[in-house]
Structures are given as C-alpha cells and as structure tokens.
Amino acid sequence: MAVALTELRLLIVEDEMMVAMMLEDMLADLGCVVVDVAATLPRGLALASNASVAFNGAILDVNLGGDKVYPVAEALAARSIPFFFATGYGLAGIAESFSRVPALSKPYNVGDLERMLTVVFSRSAEAGG
Amino acid sequence: MAAALLLAGLGLAFVNEGQAKAQKLREVAVQAEILAGSVSGALAFDDQQAAQEYVGALRANRDVEAVGVYDAAGKLAAGYSRPNNPLPQVNTVRPPVFDGAHLTVTVPVAQGDARLGSVYLRTLTEPLPRRLARYAGVGLLILMASLVVAVFGVSNASLSEAHRKLQAEMAERALTEEALRKSQQAEAEAQVAIATERGRAALRQSEQQLELAIRAGRLGNWVLDLKTKRLAASEFFRATFGVGPEEAFDRYQELAARVHPDDRARQQKEMDKAIAQRTDLESEYRTVTPDGETRWILVRGRADYDDEGAPTRITGVSLDITARKSADERQRLLLDELNHRVKNTLATVQSIAIQTRRTADSASFEAAFLSRIAALGQAHDLLTEVSWDGAALKDVIARTLAPYLADGDAERVALSGPNVRLGPNAAVSLTMAFHELATNAGKYGSLSVVAGRVNVAWEVDSLIDPTVVEIDWRETGGPPVSQPSRRGFGSRLVETGLAREFDGQVELTFAPEGLRCHMHLPLSRKMQLAA
Numbered sequence: 001m002a003v004a005l006t007e008l009r010l011l012i013v014e015d016e017m018m019v020a021m022m023l024e025d026m027l028a029d030l031g032c033v034v035v036d037v038a039a040t041l042p043r044g045l046a047l048a049s050n051a052s053v054a055f056n057g058a059i060l061d062v063n064l065g066g067d068k069v070y071p072v073a074e075a076l077a078a079r080s081i082p083f084f085f086a087t088g089y090g091l092a093g094i095a096e097s098f099s100r101v102p103a104l105s106k107p108y109n110v111g112d113l114e115r116m117l118t119v120v121f122s123r124s125a126e127a128g129g
Numbered sequence: 130m131a132a133a134l135l136l137a138g139l140g141l142a143f144v145n146e147g148q149a150k151a152q153k154l155r156e157v158a159v160q161a162e163i164l165a166g167s168v169s170g171a172l173a174f175d176d177q178q179a180a181q182e183y184v185g186a187l188r189a190n191r192d193v194e195a196v197g198v199y200d201a202a203g204k205l206a207a208g209y210s211r212p213n214n215p216l217p218q219v220n221t222v223r224p225p226v227f228d229g230a231h232l233t234v235t236v237p238v239a240q241g242d243a244r245l246g247s248v249y250l251r252t253l254t255e256p257l258p259r260r261l262a263r264y265a266g267v268g269l270l271i272l273m274a275s276l277v278v279a280v281f282g283v284s285n286a287s288l289s290e291a292h293r294k295l296q297a298e299m300a301e302r303a304l305t306e307e308a309l310r311k312s313q314q315a316e317a318e319a320q321v322a323i324a325t326e327r328g329r330a331a332l333r334q335s336e337q338q339l340e341l342a343i344r345a346g347r348l349g350n351w352v353l354d355l356k357t358k359r360l361a362a363s364e365f366f367r368a369t370f371g372v373g374p375e376e377a378f379d380r381y382q383e384l385a386a387r388v389h390p391d392d393r394a395r396q397q398k399e400m401d402k403a404i405a406q407r408t409d410l411e412s413e414y415r416t417v418t419p420d421g422e423t424r425w426i427l428v429r430g431r432a433d434y435d436d437e438g439a440p441t442r443i444t445g446v447s448l449d450i451t452a453r454k455s456a457d458e459r460q461r462l463l464l465d466e467l468n469h470r471v472k473n474t475l476a477t478v479q480s481i482a483i484q485t486r487r488t489a490d491s492a493s494f495e496a497a498f499l500s501r502i503a504a505l506g507q508a509h510d511l512l513t514e515v516s517w518d519g520a521a522l523k524d525v526i527a528r529t530l531a532p533y534l535a536d537g538d539a540e541r542v543a544l545s546g547p548n549v550r551l552g553p554n555a556a557v558s559l560t561m562a563f564h565e566l567a568t569n570a571g572k573y574g575s576l577s578v579v580a581g582r583v584n585v586a587w588e589v590d591s592l593i594d595p596t597v598v599e600i601d602w603r604e605t606g607g608p609p610v611s612q613p614s615r616r617g618f619g620s621r622l623v624e625t626g627l628a629r630e631f632d633g634q635v636e637l638t639f640a641p642e643g644l645r646c647h648m649h650l651p652l653s654r655k656m657q658l659a660a
Contacts, residue, residue: 016473017558017626022480025487039630040653063469065554065655088472093465107476 006031013044058083167328180207186324349447371418389415508560522549529563546587552655565619575607604643
C-alpha cells in the first residue's frame with residue numbers, strides 16, 4: 001500500500017547542523033513537513049514525549065554528541081510512532097534491542113531517503129490498519 | 130641304569146632350559162619396562178630425539194636385536210635394530226613371544242591412566258653356539274657316564290663313584306652356569322642403569338627447558354583426565370584464574386565455574402569439538418577473578434585416546450591475553466569512531482554541495498563550494514592538533530578570519546574572551562558559521578574596505594547566567610548595510626543551524642553601521658569553559 005509522503009509530519013533528531021539542514025531540504029522536496037529538529041538528547045526526549053507536538057514519524061541520528069538516541073526511540077515506541085535511524089556507525093553500531101528498526105546509512109541521497117520513508121511508513125500504515 | 134641316567138640328564142637339561150627361559154623373560158621384561166618408563170616423558174612431549182637417545186643406550190647390550198618406541202597411534206617414534214632384524218612398522222602390545230633363540234617383549238608406555246604409546250624389544254635368549262655348547266657338554270657327560278656303565282658293567286663301587294663324579298661335575302657345571310647367568314644379569318642391569326640414568330638426565334634437562342619456556346611465556350599448563358574429570362593445573366594456570374595455592378582447583382567443575390557465564394557454553398563446545406574431531410583445542414574465554422577483575426584467557430590443548438579410540442585426557446597450556454584483548458577493543462572503538470566521523474564528514478560535504486548549489490548560481494558555485502570545503506578542512510586541522518578534544522573557540526574564530534589577517538593588518542580584527550573549549554562537532558559547526566560571517570564581511574561587509582573592522586567578543590557572565598556563552602560579532606567601518614532581499618545559506622546556517630545545534634539562540638542584525646551577530650549558546654559537554 002502506497003503512503004502519501006505529503007501526509008507525513010516528521011520530527012528530526014540530528015546533532016550535525018549541516019546534515020540536519022540537508023535532511024530538512026530533502027524532506028521538503030519530497031513534500032513532507034518537518035515539525036522540529038532536535039540536536040540534543042534532552043530536547044529530542046522532550047519533543048518525543050510531548051503529546052502536544054503533532055507528528056506522525058521520526059528520523060533519529062544514533063549518536064548525539066556522545067549520547068545515544070535510544071531513550072528517544074523508547075519514548076516513540078511507547079507512543080507507537082514509527083521511526084527509523086540515520087547513522088554514520090553503520091548497522092552494526094545499533095544496539096541489540098533496536099536491531100529490528102530500519103536504518104539509513106550516512107551519507108544517503110534523496111532516493112534512499114524516499115525509499116526508506118515509503119517502506120517504514122507503509123509498514124506502519126498496514127500494521128495500524 | 131644307563132637309560133635312567135639318560136632320562137635324568139634329559140630331564141635336567143629340560144628343567145634347566147625352562148629356568149633359563151623364565152629368567153631371560155624376567156630380565157627382558159624389566160628392561161622393556163624401564164625403557165617404557167624412560168620414554169614416557171619423551172612421548173608426552175613428542176620429543177623424538179630424547180626417545181632415540183634412550184633407544185640408542187640399549188645398543189651396548191649385544192643380545193638386543195631390535196628395540197622400538199611407538200606413539201599412542203602405534204606408529205614408530207624411535208628405533209634401533211641390528212641387520213636382518215627389522216622393526217615392525219606398527220606395534221601392538223601382546224604377551225611375550227619366544228621363537229627359537231629370540232624373545233620379543235612388548236609393553237605399553239603410560240603415565241597415570243593415560244596411554245602414551247608402547248615399546249618393542251627383541252633379544253637373543255642365548256647365543257646359539259653357547260647354548261649348543263652347553264647342550265653338547267651335558268650330552269657328552271651323559272654319553273661318558275653311559276659308556277662307563279656299559280664298559281665296567283656291574284662294578285657297584287665304580288658305578289657309585291662314577292655317579293658321584295657325575296653328580297659333582299653336574300653340580301659344578303650348574304654352579305658355573307648359575308655364576309654365568311648372574312654375571313649376565315648383572316651386566317644387563319648395569320646397562321639398564323646406565324641407560325636409565327642417561328635418560329633421566331636428558332628428561333631432567335628437557336623438563337628444565339620446558340619449565341623455562343613456560344615461565345618466560347607466562348604459560349600455565351594443565352592436564353584434564355576426561356574419565357575422572359580431575360584437573361592437574363600448574364601454579365601459573367591457577368594464578369591466571371586468581372586461584373590461591375591453598376584453594377581447591379583439581380576438578381573440572383571448579384574450572385568451569387570460573388569461566389565467565391557468557392562464555393561457558395562456547396568454551397565447553399570448543400573443547401567437545403576438539404576432542405571429537407581430534408583437532409587442537411584453541412579457546413578464548415573470560416574469567417572473573419575473586420578480586421572482580423575480568424581477564425581473558427587463551428587455552429590451547431590436545432586430547433589423548435586409548436586403544437579403543439576413547440579420549441582419556443586433554444593436555445594443554447594457557448595464556449593471559451587480557452592486554453591483547455583490551456588493545457583489540459581500543460582499536461575496534463577507534464576504527465568505529467573513525468568510520469563514524471568519515472561518514473558524518475561525507476554527509477556534511479554532501480550537505481554543503483547540495484545547499485551551495487541551491488543558493489549559488491552556476492558561475493559562483495565552484496568558488497563558494499570549495500571555500501566551504503576548505504573551512505571544513507580547517508576545522509579538521511585544528512581538531513587534529515588537539516587530538517580531537519577541546520579546540521579553543523578563539524582559534525576557531527581566528528582561523529576563519531586568517532585570510533583577512535594575512536596582510537599584517539591584525540588591527541582590523543579584534544578577538545577577546547575567556548578560554549572556551551569546543552568538542553569536535555561544535556568546533557566544526559562554529560568554524561562553518563564564522564566562515565560564513567567572515568566571507569560575507571570580506572565580500573560585502575566591513576572587511577571589504579580598508580577602514581573596516583570586525584570585533585568579536587565573548588563572555589560567560591557569572592552573575593547573569595553562568596551557563597551560557599554570549600558571543601558578539603560586530604562589524605564597523607564598512608559600507609552601509611541593508612536588509613538582504615532573501616535569506617541565503619549563511620544566514621540559515623548561522624541563525625537556524627547553529628542555534629539548533631547548541632539549543633540556543635542566534636540573531637543576525639543588519640544594522641546600517643555594520644552587521645551584528647549575537648549568539649546565545651548554553652554551555653554543555655560540547656562547549657565548556659576551561660578552568
């Protein structure tokens with residue numbers, strides 16, 4: 001089942017300024033709305049656990065200046081919000097408990113990103129429907 | 130009477146022969162047992178040279194025709210044989226065999242319960258001419274006695290005299306033979322003693338060398354009896370596990386209990402596999418010492434098997450490889466980190482390329498792109514100088530403004546503030562941000578004219594907010610500034626990107642007298658005030 005990327009309202013957690021800006025641009029080109037960008041774990045966690053921030057998906061960098069993003073991932077999982085990782089550590093760098101979460105390897109291009117969005121959010125749409 | 134004498138003589142010869150055989154068998158069996166004892170060490174350590182020395186020592190005994198030492202598989206490990214007395218290629222232990230004048234004895238070589246191999250020893254029971262001479266002597270006596278009886282007929286006295294003489298002579302003969310046998314036995318024992326002493330000396334030497342190698346290599350050694358599960362461990366092996374000399378450590382269970390729980394199943398599997406497939410055991414596992422220290426241990430060993438092919442024991446050495454393991458771990462972490470940084474840098478370069486293309490026209494793309502990549506390179510140079518830990522904020526700003534300081538007009542740029550240290554990401558981001566500000570100032574702002582100046586001041590105000598760095602970029606003396614018609618890459622990077630990365634606020638003010646940029650950046654792990 002195809003998912004309309006234009007319906008996606010996304011939270012980005014990414015500590016590299018330049019990478020976050022590129023991701024924002026790529027998502028804008030794909031018609032997605034970026035609700036907010038968090039560069040630190042505390043801010044990411046605050047946004048992910050705040051029910052008043054309206055978003056239906058998230059893209060998480062694994063390493064946030066030395067902190068691991070997993071608490072954010074747990075908060076999202078608890079709210080059943082689908083997400084995937086974007087990481088420079090490669091798939092082996094992801095903790096065992098999140099090894100089933102899809103991961104996009106840096107650097108990626110807009111095509112890789114679009115495929116990942118489609119896979120992750122179609123899957124969640126099927127699971128939800 | 131003559132017939133009775135003949136019979137008695139034959140009987141005597143027969144008994145005599147039987148006793149000689151039994152005596153010889155005892156001697157040869159003792160000789161074989163001593164050899165087996167001597168070569169057990171050589172077989173255990175697979176030292177063929179030592180085994181050959183023990184075998185060679187028996188060369189002095191001329192009765193020995195062939196002697197061989199065989200390993201546990203029954204294959205010849207060392208041997209010696211006289212011409213026309215070939216050694217069997219494969220030896221099996223079986224009861225002693227007399228064939229003619231030859232005696233063959235085979236005995237197992239063992240240490241404790243473990244079967245290490247076997248010994249094959251073939252000797253002459255007695256040289257044939259000597260035995261013939263002995264039989265001829267006895268035969269001649271009997272013949273003579275018979276003649277005496279036949280010729281002198283009925284003379285009782287002479288018969289008893291002859292009989293007495295015969296008996297005396299036979300007794301004398303027996304004494305001579307007994308003496309001869311004793312001297313032969315003494316000679317054989319002396320030879321065995323010499324060989325054994327030599328063997329012991331060689332064994333002692335090889336044991337000392339092994340001990341030296343074990344100490345120098347910090348090797349522990351151990352033997353595990355696979356039937357009784359008893360463990361014999363050296364002091365070093367115990368020390369590797371942190372086991373004191375008085376603690377019990379002689380059962381396999383006690384060893385297994387000290388293997389790290391996460392490694393226990395694997396360690397057992399590796400040992401079972403080595404035993405089943407008859408391969409060398411090589412296993413690396415962790416142990417936690419009673420002091421709570423985790424150590425990595427490398428164990429190498431090999432199993433022995435009995436004649437039925439059942440494993441009897443496993444012998445091996447151990448080595449504490451904790452230092453190597455932690456070096457491996459450090460290297461792995463470094464490689465992971467390097468990989469992460471390279472990937473992130475590539476993503477940053479990609480981002481710069483895409484965003485430069487979005488905001489620059491095709492004529493200016495190359496120059497703008499290369500200048501930004503150069504700034505990125507500059508940040509990496511600076512980080513390398515401080516081993517990727519704690520670049521100074523002042524150095525970051527100074528380097529981005531370096532092109533405008535090159536002419537010796539340092540008074541155009543003033544930098545002041547406390548020593549603020551930056552983590553790798555913060556250093557890269559601030560380099561990119563100040564590069565945009567400096568480039569803009571050089572192209573359109575105060576640094577585009579000779580009289581223009583840039584003043585950068587930063588402070589951490591301990592009274593107002595000790596957790597925030599306030600950075601103020603102020604241009605003066607440049608051409609009048611007006612609000613730009615559209616927001617470029619630089620503005621977005623500084624105002625949005627930088628603010629987000631530090632969870633702070635950044636404000637650009639296009640004041641007519643000169644551009645101002647105020648950064649309100651909270652201190653964090655990535656940006657700290659140096660003590």
